[in-house]
Amino acid sequence: MKTRLLCALLALMLCAPALAEGRSREVRIVPEESARLYSALPLAGLKIGIDPGHQAHADTSKEPVAPGSAETKARVASGTRGVSTGVPEYVRVLEISLLLRDELVRLGAEVLMTRETHDVNISNVERALMMNEWGADAVVRVHLNGSTNKNAHGIGMYVRATGACAEESARLARCLLDALKSVTGAHIQSVYKRDTYTGLNWSEVPCVLAELGYMTNPEEDENTARPEYQLLLAQGVAQGICQYFETITENE
Ligand SMILES: [Zn+2]
Numbered sequence: 001m002k003t004r005l006l007c008a009l010l011a012l013m014l015c016a017p018a019l020a021e022g023r024s025r026e027v028r029i030v031p032e033e034s035a036r037l038y039s040a041l042p043l044a045g046l047k048i049g050i051d052p053g054h055q056a057h058a059d060t061s062k063e064p065v066a067p068g069s070a071e072t073k074a075r076v077a078s079g080t081r082g083v084s085t086g087v088p089e090y091v092r093v094l095e096i097s098l099l100l101r102d103e104l105v106r107l108g109a110e111v112l113m114t115r116e117t118h119d120v121n122i123s124n125v126e127r128a129l130m131m132n133e134w135g136a137d138a139v140v141r142v143h144l145n146g147s148t149n150k151n152a153h154g155i156g157m158y159v160r161a162t163g164a165c166a167e168e169s170a171r172l173a174r175c176l177l178d179a180l181k182s183v184t185g186a187h188i189q190s191v192y193k194r195d196t197y198t199g200l201n202w203s204e205v206p207c208v209l210a211e212l213g214y215m216t217n218p219e220e221d222e223n224t225a226r227p228e229y230q231l232l233l234a235q236g237v238a239q240g241i242c243q244y245f246e247t248i249t250e251n252e
Contacts, residue, residue, distance in 0.1 A: 041108025042242045048109045049131040049139035049207075051199065052097035054079035054090035056118040063125045066163075066201035073198050075123035080146025082221040089215060090118055092224060093142045096212065099234035100142065107238060112136065128202035138172055138206045138244065140237055141199055144224060145211040153217040154187035155180050158209040160200040161193035168206040172244045176210060179240035184232045186213065206244075210237065 055076055062072035079089035094115070101111050112134050114127040122130075131139045145156065157173035160166050173191040181188045194200070200207055212233050213220040223229050 043104060043245065044108035046109050046137045046245060047112065047135060048104050048241060049112050049114070049134065049136035049205075050097050050100055050104075051114040051127050051131070051139060051141040052090070052094040053141060053143040054088075054093070055115065055120050055122065056090060057121070059121055059123065063123050063198065065196070065198050069201075073124075075125075076121070080144060080215045082215045082225065083150065084218040084221040085225050087215075087221075087225065089144050089146070092144060092215070093212075094118065095227075096224070096230045096233050097142045099231055100140070100237055103234045103238035104241070107242065109241075124197075124199035125202050128199050128204075128207070131207070132202075132204045136205045138241060139203065139208070140176070140241070141207065141209040142237075143209060143211050145214045146216045147214055148216075150217060153214050153220050154189045155184075155213060156189035156211045157191045158197060158200065158211065159191060159193055159207070160197070160203070161195045163195070163201065164204045165206045166193075169200075169203075169208055171247065172206050172241070173208045173210075175244040175247070176208060176237055176240035179243055180212075180233070180236035183236035183239060184229070212237075 058078035059075040061075050063075050065071045065073045079093075081088050082092070094117075097113060098116070101113060104111050112131070114122055114130055127141075145152070155177065157177055159169040159173050170191055170193065177188050177191065180186065197209060200209060213224045215221045215224070224233070
């Protein structure tokens, strides 16, 4: 009887390390499994840049509007302000951008933001260079529009007319508009091609300046202040980015 008990004890001692090893082997499988699931996400392996427009204080010192250009513009303009809420553009676009970041991460993307606070001084050239150096696959510059006409409203996209990635940027802008239309139901303007934006001219990757509504229109000012609507804007942009990369894959 004593011998049997001793044998049982001995067996347990011999098995214990194996059991422990078995458990740790099981633990090692988990990251592989999650990596497999991760790669199945629509934006896995893609680097998406978000540039929340403006900052707490404008910087009116000048920088070239395009590489090699003699024409200059303010490093960072002050942006617009909510006609009804009084909230400055730089505050609201960061709120939307942070929601967009979370959406994109959830969809598997690697995300870089030019700023996550208001108290920065990063010029439009510097923001573009940051994304070029990082090698972004796509960049969305998040803005809200302003007009002297209170009735002006809707979502519009701005891309460079010529130069690096002009065609890809226009295609990305189209995808963003389509997705935003179906997700938010907002009035949709158009894709505007301009060679006047510093941040677009210095970009060497697909890059869109998204004007997600007018803060000078009371209704859109109040609407874009609502967290639920901000989430719809973020989801619309994220879906548009997914659709853009889907069309690239289909064309290959
Ligand atoms: Zn702006």
